[in-house]
Amino acid sequence: MKKAFLILFLSLSILGQAQSADAEQIDKLFKTALTEGKAYDWLNHLSNQIGGRLSGSVQAQQAVEYTKAQLDSLGLDRVWLQPVMVPKWVRGTPEFAYFETSPGLSTNVPVCALGGSVATPIGGLKAGLVEVTGLEDLKKMDPDKIKGKIVFFNRPMDPTLISTFDAYSGCVDQRYAGAAEAAKLGAVGVVVRSMNLRLDDYPHTGSMSYEDLPVSDRIPAAAISTNGAEILSTTLKLNPETKFYLRQNCKQFEDVESFNVIGEIKGSEFPNEVMVVGGHLDSWDLGDGSHDDGAGCVQSMDVLRLLKKTGYRPKRTIRVVLFMNEENGLRGGNKYAEVAQSKNERHIFALESDAGGFTPRGFSFDCSEANLERVQEWKKLFEPYLIHLFEKGYSGADIGPLKNNEMVLAGLRPDSQRYFDHHHAENDTFEHVNKRELELGAASMASLVYLFDKYGIIPGTKIKG
């Protein structure tokens, strides 16, 4: 009995020491991030010196070169560019739209083309309107009433959901598939209420798809600001004959070459176990992409720097990956996974930050129950930093293609309340990122990477869900 107690005592004592060493390392990571973090400076350059970084644009290429040079300066073991062909869609001159209640009586409304949309005829497009609350509603309509009309998708995001990402998920289908569905019914264009919980004057772009619709059947698709959607809806109720005018001259070009930017610290004990931390380097073109996803890129870069700066030597190979083309193609994420598979690299962990540079609240995990339970045991280590969420859930678009049966995929979960005020809009800009919030995110990510590097994953357990 005495021996058993002794063993128990020793085990608890070792466990206690491990926890306290972890607490110490995590404390160092947070203190370093908050006093000597680089994320904010990097973001300042990406946002204010380069700007919006749509795939295939000059700015996207500048961002590749800038982040590569910055990673080069960190003294990592290896930094490289991974070529990937990306779509190139160009907005062209600013869009223009108004609604007209009677000839000559018109009101301008803020709109922007959805990413991937075709242009209107050069002189614009004018037609009557049909308002629907979504795809289901559209399918219930008499097709005769759709023919020749512009379909106005006006389902607002649900304000009662606490996670604004849930509200987005419940709404974004009309933006993504609205044009294809409306075109099948003979519509000549679509206007979609911006994915924004706030009433304001910014139209929010975002990806859409024509699916397998022949090119000749494709119709222009634009987003309208939430205030614009409100006034348009009210006007339509008063006057169902209201016409809508839209002009946009966006264009899809041939694919062009771009790059994922990758930096790596080689593992000292298990170099063949690869851990990825990343965000996406491309952004939409209206703002400067500070929250989506400049923040995730600079945080990921700082994770490797913070680990080095605090004197931590990883056991496993840790890679920062700045993925290209998340917004309108996911080519970078797919390419990275494809190359990893072709090289037979064993990825055990991937963490993405692509939900804005706001105060971190925790992480969601796509992994086995065993690994999730392990993570829950680490909760206490994060509590001093007011990080409480460790839940099963979505990780990130770019790391999704890496998914295998054993690995742990994770997503940073920042406070989501303000995200969709800025998402894909002109006001996704640097001044809306708070330095401390960004740094706390980087430190949280570095802490999670540290723990998974130190303890590894629990292998061999199948992913559920």
Add this chain to the structure above:
Amino acid sequence: MKKAFLILFLSLSILGQAQSADAEQIDKLFKTALTEGKAYDWLNHLSNQIGGRLSGSVQAQQAVEYTKAQLDSLGLDRVWLQPVMVPKWVRGTPEFAYFETSPGLSTNVPVCALGGSVATPIGGLKAGLVEVTGLEDLKKMDPDKIKGKIVFFNRPMDPTLISTFDAYSGCVDQRYAGAAEAAKLGAVGVVVRSMNLRLDDYPHTGSMSYEDLPVSDRIPAAAISTNGAEILSTTLKLNPETKFYLRQNCKQFEDVESFNVIGEIKGSEFPNEVMVVGGHLDSWDLGDGSHDDGAGCVQSMDVLRLLKKTGYRPKRTIRVVLFMNEENGLRGGNKYAEVAQSKNERHIFALESDAGGFTPRGFSFDCSEANLERVQEWKKLFEPYLIHLFEKGYSGADIGPLKNNEMVLAGLRPDSQRYFDHHHAENDTFEHVNKRELELGAASMASLVYLFDKYGIIPGTKIKG
């Protein structure tokens, strides 16, 4: 044994039902706040139609009248004004300051008078500078070096503390007592680094005190922006002979009458048990006081409205109190407590929101262990709303004077990262408040008030700490 199980089963089942009824009511409160909340509209008026509400100002009086009228419209059982004499300090014309490295070579820096400061001579004040890191540092200095100089207090807030309020507490003594201490050593003025974690160009005002210093010995005190403090400090290192010029013409007037604004729902079962929810209606004069503490006022007002709107009939008497003069006197808080005591009112609970209208993270409690344990049992009810903090700690300045041996004092704890970017500065304005974040705070407060109303407090336990 069987009977014991049956009792256990029934108890658990009753407990379960109670929890689920509570969960339902709290869900209603959040949904109502997020879809039909009034807090944001009220704040819009307070901030944009009235503006900064310094005690004794026309705007403070307008705010009293506006909020009283709004409470009148809610159909409460009673709404009234509680008179209180408040100090009246007026900033006067904008302050002006520069430093001069050699005659004729000067650089302007953004400053503002600290609240309660005396003016400079009419033509301004010019003197050499002594930089110190705080009161301790000052006391160690040779008094001969202080005499005739302007003391520059330049201790920054500690960025490594996760709660920015801790960083503020660790720093604010130099602002509050710096002038009195420096004057005792013969200084002619003080300039204090703004209480702001960010580097920017806004000077942040705030209260200061001359303690019992004779009027003739009082010296002007101003805050300098953090960028200003950085450049001044660098310049002083290069040129210790640098002179500082300051001009301000602020003035303290006689006390004037003002009011706490109070609204009440009479308790249906225990009308003599009073519960208070509040914020302070006065603000500093530089911005419009949206976060400090317009947010707390409109949230508190909405607590009573949300309870009514969701059909909840309080058992206990619930009062919203909008306290006057928290910023530079606490007269409203003291008056409310004094009147409560003189009327022998039994206050069992008070909740203050005075930490900004940001995403709520939880509450801190100043109460007995027994009540704190009870609150911890309610944590689960708040988790769906991402509210996790239920800790022992500070409640609020205005409700502090109410403290007695049995009651529960609580403070809303919003995310604190951005608070001191705006606190007491020109940029504490409406556009920096997010509607949803504000509403989530109001709903959290209403939920806590609901629980304490329904279950009461555990009486007779002495407050510790």
